[in-house]
Amino acid sequence: MNIFARIGRATMTLLAHIGRLATFMGKALAALVSPPIYTRLILSQMMRIGYYSLPVVGLTAFFTGGALALQIYLGGNRYGAEAIVPQIVVLGITRELGPVIAGLMVAGRVAAAIAAEIGTMKVTEQIDALTTLATNPIKYLVVPRLVAAVVCMPVLVGIADSIGVFGGYVVATQSLGFTGSIYLKNTVDFATAQDINSGLIKAAAFGFIIALMGCYNGFNSKGGAQGVGNATTSAVVSASILILAANYLLTSLLFNT
Amino acid sequence: MTAPKIQLIGVKKRFGPKVVLDGVDLSIDKGSSLVVIGGSGTGKSVMIKSVLGIIRPDEGTILVDGEDVTRVSGAARDRVMKKFGMLFQGAALFDSLPVWENVAFGLIQGHGVPRRKARDIAIEKLAKVGLTADVGDLYPVELSGGMQKRVGLARAIAADPEIIFFDEPTTGLDPIMADVINDLIVSTVKDVGATTLSITHDMASARKISHRIAMLYGGRIIWQGPTDQIDHSGNEYVDQFIHGRAEGPIKMAVKA
Numbered sequence: 001m002n003i004f005a006r007i008g009r010a011t012m013t014l015l016a017h018i019g020r021l022a023t024f025m026g027k028a029l030a031a032l033v034s035p036p037i038y039t040r041l042i043l044s045q046m047m048r049i050g051y052y053s054l055p056v057v058g059l060t061a062f063f064t065g066g067a068l069a070l071q072i073y074l075g076g077n078r079y080g081a082e083a084i085v086p087q088i089v090v091l092g093i094t095r096e097l098g099p100v101i102a103g104l105m106v107a108g109r110v111a112a113a114i115a116a117e118i119g120t121m122k123v124t125e126q127i128d129a130l131t132t133l134a135t136n137p138i139k140y141l142v143v144p145r146l147v148a149a150v151v152c153m154p155v156l157v158g159i160a161d162s163i164g165v166f167g168g169y170v171v172a173t174q175s176l177g178f179t180g181s182i183y184l185k186n187t188v189d190f191a192t193a194q195d196i197n198s199g200l201i202k203a204a205a206f207g208f209i210i211a212l213m214g215c216y217n218g219f220n221s222k223g224g225a226q227g228v229g230n231a232t233t234s235a236v237v238s239a240s241i242l243i244l245a246a247n248y249l250l251t252s253l254l255f256n257t
Numbered sequence: 258m259t260a261p262k263i264q265l266i267g268v269k270k271r272f273g274p275k276v277v278l279d280g281v282d283l284s285i286d287k288g289s290s291l292v293v294i295g296g297s298g299t300g301k302s303v304m305i306k307s308v309l310g311i312i313r314p315d316e317g318t319i320l321v322d323g324e325d326v327t328r329v330s331g332a333a334r335d336r337v338m339k340k341f342g343m344l345f346q347g348a349a350l351f352d353s354l355p356v357w358e359n360v361a362f363g364l365i366q367g368h369g370v371p372r373r374k375a376r377d378i379a380i381e382k383l384a385k386v387g388l389t390a391d392v393g394d395l396y397p398v399e400l401s402g403g404m405q406k407r408v409g410l411a412r413a414i415a416a417d418p419e420i421i422f423f424d425e426p427t428t429g430l431d432p433i434m435a436d437v438i439n440d441l442i443v444s445t446v447k448d449v450g451a452t453t454l455s456i457t458h459d460m461a462s463a464r465k466i467s468h469r470i471a472m473l474y475g476g477r478i479i480w481q482g483p484t485d486q487i488d489h490s491g492n493e494y495v496d497q498f499i500h501g502r503a504e505g506p507i508k509m510a511v512k513a
Contacts, residue, residue, distance in 0.1 A: 036366075125349040128311050132343040132422075133412070134335055134367030 024216050028146060031139040041144035049110050049145070049211075050152030054159065056109060057102045061160035064097050065089060065167025073176050085178065086186040089168035094195045098161040100247055103206035106153065107239040111214040114145055115235035118218025119228035127219070137219075145211040153207030154200040161199060198254045205250060206243050213239040260323055262287040262420065262452040263308065268317035269476075270303055277303045278314065279476030285469075290446065290453040292463040292484075294498060295473035296507065301456035304473065305422050308454065309341060310334060321420070339367060342418035342451070346425040348409035350397035356408050357383070357393030363416045382411040385448070386441050403434040407441065414445050421446060423455035427462040439465040460499050472498065474507065 069089050076082045118141055121127050130137045165187060172178040214235045221231035261284035270278040277300040285291045295301050306312040308319055310326055319326050326337050342363075350359050358365075360382055361375035370378070380390045386407040397405060406426065413421055426442060427435035439462050446453055446466075457463050463470055464484055471481035472495050480492045487499060497505030 121351075124347055125345045126351055128306070128309075129343070129345055129349040129351070131311055132309060132338065132341055133363035134338040134416075135362070140366070 020220070021212075021216055024219070025212060027138050028142045028212065028215070031136060031143050032146065034139075036139070038140065038144055041140070042147050045144045045148035046152055048113070049106070049148045050156060053106050053109055053152075053156055056105050057156050057160050058163050060101050060105050061093070061098060061164040062167040064101055065093055065164035065169075066171040068092055068097065068164075069168035069171040069176065073172070082176070085168070085172050085176065086183045087190040089172075090165050090187045090191045091195060093164035093168070094161050094191060094199045096199075096247075096251075098164055099157050099199045099202040099206060100243070101164075102153070102157045102160045102203065103210070103243040103247075104240055106149075106156065106206070107210050107213075107243060108236055110149065111210045111217075111235040111239040112232045114211065114214025115218040115221070115232045116228055118215055119221035119231040122219060122221050123224055123227060142211075142215045142219075145215055146208060149207035149211035150204050151207075153203040153210075157199055157203035158196075161196065194254075198250075201254065202247060202250050205246055209242045209246060210239050213242065261285055261320075262289075262322065263454060264318075264320040265304070265308070266318045266320070268304070268307060268314045268319060270300070270307060270312065270314045276476055278307070280317070281473070281476070281478055283471060283478055283481070285452055285454055287452055288450060289468045290455070290466060291469045291471060292455045292457060292467035293471050293473050293478075294458060294460070294463055295456075296458065296498070299473050300476055301473055302424060305343075305424060305454065305456055309343065309422065310338070335367075339416065340419040341422065342413035342416065342420070343422040344406070344409045344413045344424065344426055346428055348397070348402075348405040350405055350408055350412070352397050354396075355393065356388075356395050356397065356400070359397065359408060360393075360411045360415050362412065368416055379411070379415065382415050383408070385414070385445060386411045387437075403430055403438070406430065406434075406438055410438070410441055410445065414449055414451075417449050419451055421449075421451045421453045423453065423457070423466070425457055425459075426455065426466075427457065427459045432461075435459065435462060436465075438462075442466050460501075 069085050072085050072088045073082050076084050118127075121141070127137045127141075130140055169180070169183055169187075172183055173180045217231040217235040217238070221227045264284040265281050268278050268281040269276075281304060283291070283293075293301055293304065303312055307314045308321070308326070314327055317327075321337060321340065324337070329337055350356075351362065354362070357376055357379040360379035361370075361372070364370040364375040364378060365372060376393075380393055383390065383393055388404065388407055388411070392400075392404070397408065400408065423442065427438055430438060443466055453466075455463075455466060464487070467484045469481060470484050470487050471478050472492075473479075474494055480490050480495045482490065487495065490496065493506050497507050
């Protein structure tokens with residue numbers, strides 16, 4: 001095949017994907033604002049997406065905060081700036097690492113679970129069955145997950161921020177010789193509302209991406225077990241990539257650079 | 258003569274280069290039962306899903322009570338969907354919900370019946386398909402294939418639909434259970450007075466549950482008539498199919 005045909009075909013496939021995803025998102029947003037609202041389903045999804053993600057997000061945030069404190073101490077040491085540890089830890093965690101690490105962990109946990117569940121429903125005709133029971137599958141399956149993820153992610157990231165800062169605090173006070181009260185005072189004095197809010201806004205956007213990619217890939221899975229496996233993989237991969245891309249975009253928007 | 262309940266006129270559907278339906282014309286009278294027979298991969302499922310609105314045909318018209326269902330959307334579609342009930346080939350029960358909630362699903366979600374009342378109706382429908390109330394609290398994975406089909410049937414009739422679709426109702430069941438399901442289909446359909454459209458390749462089932470039989474081949478209906486005429490169709494395709502002969506005008510594509 002000639003090279004132009006190949007490039008053309010790849011471009012067309014990509015554009016078709018983007019088009020399908022945009023249509024899917026449009027349907028989901030339209031379903032979001034029209035009744036009925038399945039409160040019971042939203043609550044159960046919040047439990048699965050938010051509450052059960054707490055241990056994973058908490059642990060990763062703790063270790064990330066600890067490692068960050070250590071690195072800043074070692075780096076700052078090169079020109080006598082070790083004392084900056086609490087300030088950089090809180091800045092790094094709230095602005096970047098909290099939302100990104102939580103986003104990636106939840107993408108791995110939740111986008112995969114959503115894609116596998118909806119994909120299995122698709123290949124066993126359960127989604128067609130919903131339609132025959134006068135129920136809109138997008139409204140019944142996608143909307144509760146989207147709402148739950150968008151609401152839960154900022155809460156998770158808020159908790160991840162605290163635990164991440166605490167991880168830095170533990171390392172700084174236990175092995176780097178910082179005094180606890182001074183470390184905390186420096187942290188609180190330095191952090192601004194914008195640092196924290198920007199992270200929470202990112203978190204909501206990441207939540208949207210996670211639920212959307214899980215649902216989209218699940219709805220488009222084909223074939224049997226292998227198809228569901230593929231859908232799960234692409235859900236996690238695409239959600240992760242989109243989270244990192246959106247993170248850059250949001251950083252540049254939120255901080256006007 | 259009354260207008261047909263369901264009418265398909267020149268319905269065409271292709272997937273890429275593969276033509277699946279090539280101008281299907283079919284009509285089903287109110288209260289009657291039509292079974293469409295045909296080999297695997299001849300587009301029977303595509304046809305049924307087109308009537309349901311899950312697949313949109315490329316060309317042609319599908320009338321339900323004289324209303325073109327290929328063009329409706331939104332609230333009008335919801336209204337049309339409420340006329341339908343369907344039993345899926347693999348039962349397609351929601352595995353996250355207990356049996357009674359599966360049966361009551363359309364009532365609760367589609368018709369806004371309160372849960373407690375919907376549960377009572379579900380138990381009553383389960384009794385109709387020969388299942389006791391305690392089955393209602395089990396989950397679909399805990400049931401055998403035959404029981405899942407019964408629950409699927411109970412779910413299909415739960416909201417007293419005007420039209421019921423059966424997709425391979427007896428496939429994957431042993432002959433005795435298949436006959437039990439056939440009996441249940443006949444009795445429940447008579448009970449609700451529904452019009453039915455079924456697809457199957459099980460001739461025993463087709464003969465038992467239908468008033469009329471149509472055969473789909475090459476994307477078209479090549480023969481249709483009353484069930485008792487099927488043995489005298491004078492159509493060699495139909496004869497080959499109902500006697501299950503490998504030799505004949507229908508050549509099985511071994512390679513896709």
